[in-house]
Amino acid sequence: MESRYNPAAVEGKIREFWEKNQTFKFDENSSSEVFSIDTPPPTVSGDIHMGHVFSYSQAEFIARYKRMRGFNVFYPFGLDNNGLPTEILIEKKFDTTAEKLGRDKFVELVRKEIGSYNAAYVELWKMLGLSVDWSLLYQTISPDVQKVSQKSFLELNKIGRVYRKEAPALFCPKDKTTVSQMELKDKMLKSKILYLKFSDDVTIATTRPELLPSCVAIFVSPEDEKHNGLVGKEVAVPIFGNRVKVIADRRVDPAFGTGVVMCCTFGDQTDIEWYKAYNLELKIIIDEKGRMNHPYYNGIKIKEAREKIIGDLKEKGYVIKEQEIEHSVNVHERCDTEIEFIVKKQWYIRYLDLKEKFLELGNSVKWYPGHMKVRYENWVRGLQWDWSISRQRYFGVYFPIWYCKNCGEPIFADEKDLPVDPFVDKPHENCSCGSSEFEPEMDIMDTWATSSLTPEINARWGIDGKYVKKILPMSLRAQAHDIITFWAFNTIVKSYFHMNQIPWKTIIINGHGLDPKGNSMHKSLGNVILPDAYLKKYGADALRYWASSSLLGEDNSFQEKDVITGSRLINKLWNLSRFVEMNCKEFDSSKSASVIDAWIMGRLDRTIEEATIRFDEYDYFNARFKVEELFWGFANDYLEFVKDRVYNKDLKAAYTIKFVLFKVLKMLSPFMPFVAEEIYQQVFATDQKFLESVGEKHRSIHSGGWPNRIDVNAADGKRGELAVDAIIGIRKKKHDTGIALNEALSKAVIYKKYQEGLVGSLDEVKESMRVREIVFDGEGEESEIVKGIEK
RNA sequence: GGAGGUAUUGUCUAAUGGUAGGACGUCACCCUUACACGGUGAAGGCCUGGGUUCGAUUCCCUGUACCUCCACCA
Numbered sequence: 001m002e003s004r005y006n007p008a009a010v011e012g013k014i015r016e017f018w019e020k021n022q023t024f025k026f027d028e029n030s031s032s033e034v035f036s037i038d039t040p041p042p043t044v045s046g047d048i049h050m051g052h053v054f055s056y057s058q059a060e061f062i063a064r065y066k067r068m069r070g071f072n073v074f075y076p077f078g079l080d081n082n083g084l085p086t087e088i089l090i091e092k093k094f095d096t097t098a099e100k101l102g103r104d105k106f107v108e109l110v111r112k113e114i115g116s117y118n119a120a121y122v123e124l125w126k127m128l129g130l131s132v133d134w135s136l137l138y139q140t141i142s143p144d145v146q147k148v149s150q151k152s153f154l155e156l157n158k159i160g161r162v163y164r165k166e167a168p169a170l171f172c173p174k175d176k177t178t179v180s181q182m183e184l185k186d187k188m189l190k191s192k193i194l195y196l197k198f199s200d201d202v203t204i205a206t207t208r209p210e211l212l213p214s215c216v217a218i219f220v221s222p223e224d225e226k227h228n229g230l231v232g233k234e235v236a237v238p239i240f241g242n243r244v245k246v247i248a249d250r251r252v253d254p255a256f257g258t259g260v261v262m263c264c265t266f267g268d269q270t271d272i273e274w275y276k277a278y279n280l281e282l283k284i285i286i287d288e289k290g291r292m293n294h295p296y297y298n299g300i301k302i303k304e305a306r307e308k309i310i311g312d313l314k315e316k317g318y319v320i321k322e323q324e325i326e327h328s329v330n331v332h333e334r335c336d337t338e339i340e341f342i343v344k345k346q347w348y349i350r351y352l353d354l355k356e357k358f359l360e361l362g363n364s365v366k367w368y369p370g371h372m373k374v375r376y377e378n379w380v381r382g383l384q385w386d387w388s389i390s391r392q393r394y395f396g397v398y399f400p401i402w403y404c405k406n407c408g409e410p411i412f413a414d415e416k417d418l419p420v421d422p423f424v425d426k427p428h429e430n431c432s433c434g435s436s437e438f439e440p441e442m443d444i445m446d447t448w449a450t451s452s453l454t455p456e457i458n459a460r461w462g463i464d465g466k467y468v469k470k471i472l473p474m475s476l477r478a479q480a481h482d483i484i485t486f487w488a489f490n491t492i493v494k495s496y497f498h499m500n501q502i503p504w505k506t507i508i509i510n511g512h513g514l515d516p517k518g519n520s521m522h523k524s525l526g527n528v529i530l531p532d533a534y535l536k537k538y539g540a541d542a543l544r545y546w547a548s549s550s551l552l553g554e555d556n557s558f559q560e561k562d563v564i565t566g567s568r569l570i571n572k573l574w575n576l577s578r579f580v581e582m583n584c585k586e587f588d589s590s591k592s593a594s595v596i597d598a599w600i601m602g603r604l605d606r607t608i609e610e611a612t613i614r615f616d617e618y619d620y621f622n623a624r625f626k627v628e629e630l631f632w633g634f635a636n637d638y639l640e641f642v643k644d645r646v647y648n649k650d651l652k653a654a655y656t657i658k659f660v661l662f663k664v665l666k667m668l669s670p671f672m673p674f675v676a677e678e679i680y681q682q683v684f685a686t687d688q689k690f691l692e693s694v695g696e697k698h699r700s701i702h703s704g705g706w707p708n709r710i711d712v713n714a715a716d717g718k719r720g721e722l723a724v725d726a727i728i729g730i731r732k733k734k735h736d737t738g739i740a741l742n743e744a745l746s747k748a749v750i751y752k753k754y755q756e757g758l759v760g761s762l763d764e765v766k767e768s769m770r771v772r773e774i775v776f777d778g779e780g781e782e783s784e785i786v787k788g789i790e791k
Numbered sequence: 792g793g794a795g796g797u798a799u800u801g802u803c804u805a806a807u808g809g810u811a812g813g814a815c816g817u818c819a820c821c822c823u824u825a826c827a828c829g830g831u832g833a834a835g836g837c838c839u840g841g842g843u844u845c846g847a848u849u850c851c852c853u854g855u856a857c858c859u860c861c862a863c864c865a
């Protein structure tokens with residue numbers, strides 16, 4: 001072995017070794033129980049940062065553990081490269097927009113460009129040592145996945161779960177697309193609130209004066225005595241002069257503004273509720289390009305419209321008061337643009353009637369940590385809308401639909417033709433009205449409509465179906481907590497509709513990797529930390545060590561020192577292995593009589609038990625913690641105590657060291673797979689005699705052989721503990737009196753009460769600390785063992 | 792406004808109904824034939840206020856702070 005561990009060189013070599021041996025290949029013919037893992041396909045929209053490293057590593061520890069436990073692990077990977085994020089990526093790169101290029105050219109450009117991003121992504125994940133079966137790689141934009149997604153849509157249509165409806169939709173004027181509830185965030189914005197005089201007794205405070213032409217009613221609170229008298233009357237809208245009714249509704253807060261609200265179609269969600277509840281008129285004044293289409297404005301932009309009408313209102317004396325306020329508004333999370341409402345025909349998935357069912361399904365999945373289920377339940381209970389899946393964008397999965405140019409009827413594609421591109425393909429038959437002229441559905445599907453199908457995609461449902469029976473429901477879903485409400489939820493929805501079962505038996509929810517100050521990493525904050533430099537400097541194992549440094553579900557800030565700690569552990573493991581290579585070539589695997597050997601074996605046994613229990617609960621952190629605890633005791637105490645025995649050709653001590661290292665290496669290998677594999681190959685794989693003694697037969701350390709409990713002599717182990725305490729006591733005395741640890745002592749004095757307990761292990765204590773004679777004298781304090789030492 | 796989570800030394804993070812372990816940093820000592828990318832040792836901590844208990848950092852309640860999600864914001 002090299003005297004120094006070189007992660008960069010070793011990791012490359014080991015990756016090749018795994019690839020050549022197909023170590024992580026899912027074995028289709030195996031009779032072993034399958035463990036299938038559903039992992040998030042990362043959005044291909046920018047760089048992979050430490051946050052990704054953090055969460056993906058955590059699922060990976062489980063994959064490696066399960067594989068070693070003998071499961072036939074199905075561990076696929078996906079790339080989410082359709083939809084808006086991908087479009088924005090390419091638009092930025094070429095400083096253009098889809099609108100400028102036109103649909104066809106734009107889609108072609110994205111398709112061409114996306115390949116290089118994919119490759120870079122996969123490369124980095126490989127560098128990090130994800131034990132994925134890369135032959136199972138999927139992309140959400142691939143024809144196969146489009147097929148699955150379109151099939152899902154057709155199936156939902158068959159069972160009456162999709163419908164098309166003209167409905168108010170959240171709309172982003174900048175991206176020119178409808179967005180879902182999920183894509184909104186709050187933002188504090190400075191704004192003006194105007195107090196507008198509608199009549200002598202009606203003054204309305206509004207931040208959206210430009211919506212005045214779409215004012216269809218006025219609302220007051222039923223408890224508002226000041227304005228109660230107005231209910232039922234009609235009031236004229238300033239400038240436009242049309243008369244609108246005053247209605248009482250409890251959604252009005254009499255204390256806000258003037259206590260009187262105008263309802264415009266639409267300014268916010270309450271407007272929509274009122275519109276529905278009171279069957280109000282619909283006045284659309286913002287078009288799909290985000291421009292005002294009311295004649296008064298003549299096609300100008302929303303912000304310009306606001307300026308224009310404020311000027312007009314002031315001029316005509318309608319403005320009583322004007323205030324600067326700061327209020328939070330709904331903005332599109334990707335571009336920070338204020339959200340508008342438009343009315344449009346959209347495809348929806350109808351599921352509001354199934355809340356109870358979804359709660360029940362959520363209950364049949366095991367959640368780790370358990371409290372994450374509550375978030376899911378809150379989301380389901382609070383659902384108010386069906387799922388809108390239409391997006392007015394270009395690059396994504398197309399709806400498999402055409403509309404008859406004559407009668408407008410939608411024509412659904414045939415399942416056997418999937419995937420279809422409605423812009424290129426045509427229906428096989430004429431419309432029932434006789435027309436043969438069709439136009440394609442212009443919209444694409446919401447990306448979640450596709451990524452909610454990852455279990456079905458992995459199972460190749462609708463492709464060749466080859467894994468449907470083998471892997472569904474999947475054993476495990478791993479994801480972060482921020483997308484419980486859509487990814488986890490929507491996946492459950494789709495699995496229920498298509499498979500009538502839960503998508504996975506267990507879900508683990510990881511936290512976020514944060515920046516060193518504890519803030520989440522965002523490009524806009526400029527605090528994104530990329531793994532590349534750290535990967536180069538410390539290696540993948542050390543980064544993975546950081547990723548395993550907090551409990552499942554907890555956030556953890558990235559600290560370089562944690563990576564350094566990981567590389568210290570790696571270094572120690574390496575050097576200890578070198579010791580074994582140099583000194584433990586010869587060994588005797590028969591039972592040792594040493595109580596100190598029994599002590600370390602006892603600790604090893606307990607560690608195996610605990611690490612196994614922890615891992616089975618997806619508590620990788622404490623599994624690692626227990627093993628590490630044992631390892632440092634093994635390296636700094638046990639090895640130091642028995643070194644002299646090994647130098648003096650004690651072959652049983654040599655075997656004990658080799659044995660413990662072997663088991664520790666196995667248990668650390670899910671966390672630091674590269675160095676573990678390298679040591680396994682160099683020290684153990686070629687040692688036939690040792691492999692036979694432990695019954696090991698795996699080519700790779702990761703292929704199997706998670707340690708089983710070992711047979712230990714508990715009584716000897718207990719005596720060993722006292723001997724170790726005595727040794728540590730002498731070591732401390734040596735330190736306190738300034739005697740070097742390797743210096744010989746003529747005598748050590750141990751308190752009398754320990755005499756009995758040390759019968760049979762005195763020689764080992766003497767040998768470890770190089771003491772010629774041990775005598776017993778004195779009573780001593782509670783926890784003290786050693787009274788004194790003499791040179 | 793609602794829901795969930797978190798609060799441990801200078802920093803990051805565990806465990807625990809009987810005053811807390813590790814890492815980095817700090818200090819002291821040691822180049823002991825695997826490792827100075829090392830070893831031995833030291834100093835340093837349980838957010839506030841209640842309650843349960845013989846005893847609480849740990850359980851319960853309250854407050855405060857922070858994080859996440861949801862709703863609202865005329």
